Amino acid sequence: MVSKAPVVAGTRPVMSTVSTSAPRNGLQRRAISFVALILAVVLWAAAAWLISDNILPSPFTVFGRMIELVVSGEVFVHFFSSIQKILAGFGLALLFGIPIGFAIGKSQFMAAYFAIPLFTFGNIPGLTYAVFGLVVFGIGAGGPITVSAMVALPFIALNVAEGVRSVDGGLLRMCRAYKRPFGTIVRHVYAPALAAFVFSGVRYGFAMAWKVEALTEVFGAGEGVGFMIKRAYQEFHVGDMLAWTMFFVIVMLLIEQGLNMLEKRIFAWRKDLA
Amino acid sequence: MANIEIKQLEKTYTDAKGRQTRVLDSIDLTVSGDTFVSIVGPSGSGKTTLLNIVSGIESATSGSVSLREGGRDAKVGYVFQDPRLLPWRTVMQNLSFVQDDRSDWEVRARHYLELVGLGHLGDRFPAQLSGGQQQRIGIARAFSVEPDILLMDEPFSHLDAMTSRSLREHLEQIWLQSRKTVLFVTHDITEAVQLSDRIIVLAPGGRIHETIEVDLPRPRRASDPRVAVLQAEVLARFEALEAAA
Ligand SMILES: Nc1ncnc2c1ncn2[C@@H]1O[C@H](COP(=O)(O)OP(=O)(O)O)[C@@H](O)[C@H]1O
Numbered sequence: 001m002v003s004k005a006p007v008v009a010g011t012r013p014v015m016s017t018v019s020t021s022a023p024r025n026g027l028q029r030r031a032i033s034f035v036a037l038i039l040a041v042v043l044w045a046a047a048a049w050l051i052s053d054n055i056l057p058s059p060f061t062v063f064g065r066m067i068e069l070v071v072s073g074e075v076f077v078h079f080f081s082s083i084q085k086i087l088a089g090f091g092l093a094l095l096f097g098i099p100i101g102f103a104i105g106k107s108q109f110m111a112a113y114f115a116i117p118l119f120t121f122g123n124i125p126g127l128t129y130a131v132f133g134l135v136v137f138g139i140g141a142g143g144p145i146t147v148s149a150m151v152a153l154p155f156i157a158l159n160v161a162e163g164v165r166s167v168d169g170g171l172l173r174m175c176r177a178y179k180r181p182f183g184t185i186v187r188h189v190y191a192p193a194l195a196a197f198v199f200s201g202v203r204y205g206f207a208m209a210w211k212v213e214a215l216t217e218v219f220g221a222g223e224g225v226g227f228m229i230k231r232a233y234q235e236f237h238v239g240d241m242l243a244w245t246m247f248f249v250i251v252m253l254l255i256e257q258g259l260n261m262l263e264k265r266i267f268a269w270r271k272d273l274a
Numbered sequence: 275m276a277n278i279e280i281k282q283l284e285k286t287y288t289d290a291k292g293r294q295t296r297v298l299d300s301i302d303l304t305v306s307g308d309t310f311v312s313i314v315g316p317s318g319s320g321k322t323t324l325l326n327i328v329s330g331i332e333s334a335t336s337g338s339v340s341l342r343e344g345g346r347d348a349k350v351g352y353v354f355q356d357p358r359l360l361p362w363r364t365v366m367q368n369l370s371f372v373q374d375d376r377s378d379w380e381v382r383a384r385h386y387l388e389l390v391g392l393g394h395l396g397d398r399f400p401a402q403l404s405g406g407q408q409q410r411i412g413i414a415r416a417f418s419v420e421p422d423i424l425l426m427d428e429p430f431s432h433l434d435a436m437t438s439r440s441l442r443e444h445l446e447q448i449w450l451q452s453r454k455t456v457l458f459v460t461h462d463i464t465e466a467v468q469l470s471d472r473i474i475v476l477a478p479g480g481r482i483h484e485t486i487e488v489d490l491p492r493p494r495r496a497s498d499p500r501v502a503v504l505q506a507e508v509l510a511r512f513e514a515l516e517a518a519a
């Protein structure tokens with residue numbers, strides 16, 4: 001699984017992820033998703049019936065394997081390992097990305113200075129990152145952590161920059177007229193104005209970091225989801241490979257759901273979400 | 275008693291090519307006590323710039339501004355042309371945001387929300403209010419800091435005639451109760467005559483063209499013939515000024 005690198009330079013923050021033209025209600029939407037899922041499983045079963053089990057095992061085989069992995073606890077060990085590394089890398093990306101984004105948003109000079117490095121970071125193919133992680137850090141956690149940080153950083157920095165530029169000058173003048181201290185302005189004006197942009201940076205950055213981190217584990221790790229997919233591949237256990245991939249997708253979906261819920265709560269003030 | 279003293283105030287903007295534009299030109303103005311002063315003038319004559327300098331949002335090129343109350347610096351409230359509320363904070367949180375004196379701010383905030391007729395909307399977000407309601411919150415916010423000096427920049431200009439008329443009456447009532455020094459920018463002569471003790475006419479280029487004292491009993495009705503006569507007079511002078519520009 002080689003993930004395609006995103007084009008970061010043109011990335012525009014997606015403010016409204018909850019679109020107003022979505023199907024009329026959540027129940028209906030869920031029903032459609034469910035039908036699509038059933039249909040996909042049926043197609044898969046049909047294909048598996050035609051093709052040798054060694055190449056494409058049936059969904060029931062894979063599902064059985066998934067249950068075994070859950071019961072044995074292996075899933076939790078390896079996902080925990082991967083998620084730990086991604087969170088560590090993501091923390092680093094936020095730590096550097098937010099101040100860099102602030103600088104870019106506030107100063108033309110900084111915007112010019114960071115334009116090419118960020119473009120480069122955002123456009124290096126995932127495979128290059130993976131190999132780089134292995135070469136520099138060898139087998140271990142260092143590679144995946146650094147790589148997820150580098151992948152997520154441009155998303156966060158560019159979105160924060162966009163957020164800083166979007167802060168309403170009228171509100172800042174209001175703060176001056178009422179002599180608000182700087183700390184108060186950061187907390188009540190900058191932070192909330194930036195939240196939407198940081199959020200969309202986090203959303204995309206996290207998805208990218210996840211994929212590239214797993215790829216890095218394929219080359220340079222002794223545990224984690226990417227490592228398990230590679231091992232299954234080496235031992236030619238297609239069923240295991242698919243089982244791990246399914247888990248990967250499920251976890252991504254759960255994270256997306258979690259982010260959606262968090263977003264609704266944080267942005268209760270927004271008319272379009274209210 | 276609050277005291278505003280503006281001496282030889284000048285403001286010049288320099289653009290990217292180094293060209294200079296004078297926006298305010300040797301402004302001298304002294305206001306003391308609970309006087310309601312309106313500033314009228316054609317668009318671009320520097321009214322907003324003057325309020326911004328008085329409030330400390332912008333700095334003057336030269337000259338001085340002093341705002342005093344008794345022996346200390348005066349506290350200032352500012353009502354902008356647009357509401358300028360924090361969209362991510364509720365109405366009450368918006369009022370809380372500007373308070374220095376935390377002791378009984380909630381009582382004050384609720385009191386002024388009641389006075390502008392929005393006591394029941396404290397938990398709403400600005401996006402859940404109409405434009406007129408948002409502007410009223412901006413007025414309540416300015417009063418809630420119990421300012422010694424109140425600055426208002428065309429606070430009713432974005433509103434429809436009905437809403438602005440009712441808000442103007444609200445404002446007059448609140449002002450009659452709380453009696454503050456007010457600098458009120460407007461381009462509406464009717465509004466100026468109805469509300470002010472003194473009207474200052476700014477000419478293009480940012481000079482004070484003339485000062486008109488209004489000595490009519492309050493509350494004033496727009497239908498009062500004396501108000502109508504004075505309006506016509508001020509309007510005539512204003513039109514002469516615009517024609518000369
Ligand atoms: N930040 C600025 N830079 C340059 N020129 C400005 C700036 N702000 C205002 N001006 C100019 O100053 C003049 C007065 O503006 P303003 O005080 O907003 O007028 P008014 O409120 O009377 O309509 C206008 O000609 C405007 O173009």
Ligand SMILES: [Mg+2]
Binds near residue numbers: 321323
């Ligand atoms: Mg103006």
